[in-house]
Amino acid sequence: MYRVKDNVLFNLILFLFYKVSLDVVYYFFISNIFSYEGYYADFDLVRLIFSYILVVFSYITLPKSVNKLSSIIIWMLNLISFIPMTTYYAFTYVNTQFMFAVAFFWIFINLALGKSPNITFEIRIKSEESNKIFIFLCLILSLYVIVMLYINFGIKINFDLIKVYDIRSQYNQVKFPFSGYFVNWLAYIIYPILFSIFIVKKKIVKALFVVLLQLYLFFVSGMKAFLFAPAFVLCLMWIVTRKNPFAYIILGLIGAIMIGILSYNFFNNVLVLSLFCRRTLFVPARLYFIYYDYFTEHDIILLSHSIFKGIFNYPYDLNPVNLIGYVYFDRATMSANTGIVGDAYMNFGYAGLVFWGILLIIILKIVDCCAKGLDKRISMAAMAMPVIALTNSALLTSLLTHGILLSIFILYLLPRDNHLTD
16 A cells, blocks of 8 residues: 655655756756856855755655645645755855745745645536536637637748747737737647546547647747647646656656756757756746845835736836846846746735735645546646746736636536546
8 A cells, every 4th residue: 555654755865866956957057058148156065055954844844645736736836946946046146035935935835735724615517517618618719719820820830949939029919809818728728638638538639639739829829838738748647647746756857957968968959958957947046036136125016017006006117027127138028027936025025925825825725626526637737837837927927827717717617527528
């Protein structure tokens, strides 16, 4: 019989090895290859030791049960958002107080998930009705978006990742009603869920058709996340069926880092180092500290650019993401998006870390309730991309634009029997 305690020490060793891998790739590769972008590394033994202490505390407080979707999600967020931040802290002269505060933020969430009461409510929609609603939602959204994209862009095929920025620039110039929401909802939520359902039901041809639709969204938008979403979702679907999914998540991240190092050393190819190590892991970490640096010296914004626009006056001429792009990167057109930590501090200072932490706990509790009774593979597919969005986007933006609320609604909606998309 599987016992959680059997894997605690093994997972801790993997956790620490992941941290070592991050330190190695940042100190020897990222800070050298991407020094022109402002990445640097200074060795400081005290800061390095301190970073490992924080990592150990993070691991100790993480939920060890594999039965809840929220446990997988919070492990992913700690591994992708918090641990890279400790590495960036160890090799740069960023603020220690803020590093403490962020550590408290994640440790508080880790502990509260296990200690706070569950949220429960009944799912009253009949399977036949919920399936019809889900299919109708998928068809309407997909037909509207695909037709509008075809009218504006026609058929495009491009796998050259160097050209995606030009394509993205063209895509951003063409807007149609609700495009900012519907395209993301399809790519992050609807298509991954459909893909997972067809894989679970072994309808491979239908799954491949969904992948083709996803590829079309990538071709016209240039959004790299759209391209990698099916593979990412497929990996997570397999991982959540393992007895020790946490270990497989860590091993997958370590493996990606090793591939990046090997491909650079043997083939002089920086693609994996750039897209995964730099962009996915260290750009968000760096931006957290940048947002802290700016909004410590300037006015916090109290959501005055968002839902409190009519209550508080927004104190800047540029939107927050463009403001940071202008001040720190000398590009007012640059969208320097930050994740949940930077967003919390930007809006409410240190208090924001508490507010956003409590809100995230509530969201994860609702996710667990809505996912109860569903196949783990399908519920994981519904939340996979929104979890990644949380590391790069504001919390309220992730809820609506990147589809966390839609994911929760669909998890609530999906039938708990074999009527799925029949």
